[in-house]
Amino acid sequence: AQSVAQPEDQVNVAEGNPLTVKCTYSVSGNPYLFWYVQYPNRGLQFLLKYITGDNLVKGSYGFEAEFNKSQTSFHLKKPSALVSDSALYFCAVRDDTGRRALTFGSGTRLQVQP
Amino acid sequence: EAQVTQNPRYLITVTGKKLTVTCSQNMNHEYMSWYRQDPGLGLRQIYYSMNVEVTDKGDVPEGYKVSRKEKRNFPLILESPSPNQTSLYFCASSLSGYGRNTIYFGEGSWLTVV
Numbered sequence: 001a002q003s004v005a006q007p008e009d010q011v012n013v014a015e016g017n018p019l020t021v022k023c024t025y026s027v028s029g030n031p032y033l034f035w036y037v038q039y040p041n042r043g044l045q046f047l048l049k050y051i052t053g054d055n056l057v058k059g060s061y062g063f064e065a066e067f068n069k070s071q072t073s074f075h076l077k078k079p080s081a082l083v084s085d086s087a088l089y090f091c092a093v094r095d096d097t098g099r100r101a102l103t104f105g106s107g108t109r110l111q112v113q114p
Numbered sequence: 115e116a117q118v119t120q121n122p123r124y125l126i127t128v129t130g131k132k133l134t135v136t137c138s139q140n141m142n143h144e145y146m147s148w149y150r151q152d153p154g155l156g157l158r159q160i161y162y163s164m165n166v167e168v169t170d171k172g173d174v175p176e177g178y179k180v181s182r183k184e185k186r187n188f189p190l191i192l193e194s195p196s197p198n199q200t201s202l203y204f205c206a207s208s209l210s211g212y213g214r215n216t217i218y219f220g221e222g223s224w225l226t227v228v
Contacts (some may be wrong), residue, residue, distance in 0.1 A: 024125075032213040032214050034216070036218075040222060041199070042158075042222070043118075043204060043219045043220050043221040044204065044219040044220050045219075046216055046218065047218075049214075049216060051214045089154060090157065092157075094213040095213060096213050096214075099145075101159040101162065101172055101173065102157075102159070102206075102217055104149075104156035104157040104158075105156050106154055106155060106156045107156055
């Protein structure tokens with residue numbers, strides 16, 4: 001079975017500081033990893049994904065994520081947080097064995113203080 | 115504009131009254147699915163469809179039905195809604211059901227069953 005853990009329900013960071021939202025995963029085969037963001041009363045927006053290749057993936061709105069196979073992690077990062085980054089962030093995983101579902105973590109709420 | 119469209123966005127209904135949430139995508143995607151989002155649980159897959167006339171259960175299919183008669187549409191049917199189906203529902207689609215393809219989500223449908 002595949003699973004995703006987001007160990008922090010909420011992350012607080014001051015505007016201008018770097019941010020990290022943590023994610024670890026478990027899959028049978030090779031992982032395909034995704035980050036999505038949900039703003040209030042909106043759907044999920046795709047931020048970035050790791051399929052293969054370079055372990056550092058760059059995505060929308062200045063976000064990036066680092067794939068670490070040995071630690072089975074895919075942490076989301078941004079060098080300088082904005083107040084407008086405040087939202088709910090979801091990490092998700094699929095594997096390459098053919099299972100169709102995208103398995104989500106429970107979500108991490110990011111609060112960026114001015 | 116490429117999008118996944120769900121209707122209704124907000125609905126309050128009574129226990130036992132059949133309802134349908136429609137979903138349509140304009141990207142010619144083969145794969146479509148339904149998720150529900152509940153606090154602390156992230157998103158869980160209800161049903162998915164690999165293509166027209168091909169549907170299968172996800173992780174939480176009880177109390178739901180789906181059909182895929184056309185490629186663009188994938189309605190979610192609650193034959194006899196119960197209060198434990200009060201949730202935020204998302205329709206999603208991707209080019210195919212295989213791991214590397216990004217899944218795109220609709221804006222969500224808030225359903226309350228009283």
